[in-house]
Amino acid sequence: MTVPQSRRTPLTVLAGVGALVALAGCDSTGAATDAADGPIKIDASDTSCTVSTTTAAAGNLTFEIANKGTKVTEFYLYAEGDRIMGEVENIAPGLNRRLIVEVPDAGKYQTACKPGMAGNGIRGDFTVTGGVARQNDTNAQKAEATKSYATYVANNSAALETETAKFVDAVKAGKVDEAKSEYARTRVFYERIEPVAEKFGDLDPAIDAREADLEPGQQFTGFHRLEKDLWRSGLQPDSPQIADKLLTDVKDLVTKAKTLQLSALDLANGAKSLLDEVATGKITGEEETFSHTDLWDFQSNLDGSKNAIVALRPILQAKDPALVSTLDKEFANVQALLDKTRVGDGFKYYDQLSQDEIKTFASAVDALSEPLSKVAAVVAK
Ligand SMILES: [Cu+2]
Numbered sequence: 197m198t199v200p201q202s203r204r205t206p207l208t209v210l211a212g213v214g215a216l217v218a219l220a221g222c223d224s225t226g227a228a229t230d231a232a233d234g235p236i237k238i239d240a241s242d243t244s245c246t247v248s249t250t251t252a253a254a255g256n257l258t259f260e261i262a263n264k265g266t267k268v269t270e271f272y273l274y275a276e277g278d279r280i281m282g283e284v285e286n287i288a289p290g291l292n293r294r295l296i297v298e299v300p301d302a303g304k305y306q307t308a309c310k311p312g313m314a315g316n317g318i319r320g321d322f323t324v325t326g327g328v329a330r331q332n333d334t335n336a337q338k339a340e341a342t343k344s345y346a347t348y349v350a351n352n353s354a355a356l357e358t359e360t361a362k363f364v365d366a367v368k369a370g371k372v373d374e375a376k377s378e379y380a381r382t383r384v385f386y387e388r389i390e391p392v393a394e395k396f397g398d399l400d401p402a403i404d405a406r407e408a409d410l411e412p413g414q415q416f417t418g419f420h421r422l423e424k425d426l427w428r429s430g431l432q433p434d435s436p437q438i439a440d441k442l443l444t445d446v447k448d449l450v451t452k453a454k455t456l457q458l459s460a461l462d463l464a465n466g467a468k469s470l471l472d473e474v475a476t477g478k479i480t481g482e483e484e485t486f487s488h489t490d491l492w493d494f495q496s497n498l499d500g501s502k503n504a505i506v507a508l509r510p511i512l513q514a515k516d517p518a519l520v521s522t523l524d525k526e527f528a529n530v531q532a533l534l535d536k537t538r539v540g541d542g543f544k545y546y547d548q549l550s551q552d553e554i555k556t557f558a559s560a561v562d563a564l565s566e567p568l569s570k571v572a573a574v575v576a577k
Pocket of ligand 1: 390
């Protein structure tokens with residue numbers, strides 16, 4: 197999961213995944229931008245978040261974030277009500293990252309840096325003026341792309357609701373083995389469309405927060421709380437309530453997803469953020485601490501990312517065919533590695549992977565992440 201408030205282990209301190217560190221910097225190379233005045237510069241330190249301009253005209257906004265502090269940081273652009281317009285996570289000290297966000301509507305927004313990747317962040321007001329015709333329907337290809345991806349989201353969210361209901365029933369009936377076998381299968385549909393859930397502030401943490409990422413005072417709910425009950429502590433007196441709440445939250449997500457208007461840039465950013473999820477959660481084994489079903493999530497994140505790229509393919513093919521070939525090759529490479537870990541209709545458990553396998557995964561994901569980080573700039577062109 198991605199929790200904006202999370203305290204995820206910075207990649208730099210994880211042994212054995214050194215190859216991933218480079219990933220955080222790979223957005224920084226001269227991507228083209230629509231903004232005539234060049235990118236909006238964000239200077240992030242441990243205590244400040246300086247924005248080079250606090251107003252911009254509606255359209256595609258490019259932010260360039262330089263982490264000059266000592267902590268891993270994140271950058272967010274929020275609309276009113278803390279709706280996430282765009283985000284970049286895991287910016288290691290000394291690195292630059294670029295974020296392109298489509299902001300079609302004038303209004304009041306907020307920028308935020310989150311040194312240490314915790315809390316509400318260092319906020320600043322940001323005003324968007326003017327207002328362009330919604331870009332997601334100005335261009336037929338983009339409209340086609342978002343329509344195709346919307347179908348993918350609809351199919352997966354419908355399956356998520358059905359599978360979650362089965363999982364929740366098993367938990368409430370105290371059928372531990374049945375619930376365990378439903379668990380990874382149910383999460384597939386969530387992990388495929390996770391960037392959609394992240395659009396709705398509190399829903400992603402409520403459904404998918406990991407225990408290690410909880411803020412002080414935050415209740416441990418959702419899939420991972422039930423994962424812990426099933427694999428570690430045994431079902432608890434409040435497990436049925438937690439299960440009910442999970443289903444309520446999933447239904448809420450499914451309802452909200454129906455009216456969500458995604459842009460082509462959302463697809464591009466989502467494809468990249470799904471790979472970041474793989475790099476920061478699944479390859480490190482941190483997502484599924486108790487069940488060790490990280491590779492099911494890995495495959496699902498990869499599928500979700502690939503589907504976003506598939507939807508964008510005609511646009512990318514027209515603008516940068518070489519990028520499409522690279523993406524095809526690197527997606528196939530990661531998939532081939534995953535296929536080697538298949539067992540029955542599932543995968544090896546994370547704790548059955550060798551250090552070599554983990555390292556190979558990390559560098560393959562890194563190699564895919566690099567071309568994926570260029571997609572947004574190509575789409576924005
Ligand atoms: Cu997740």
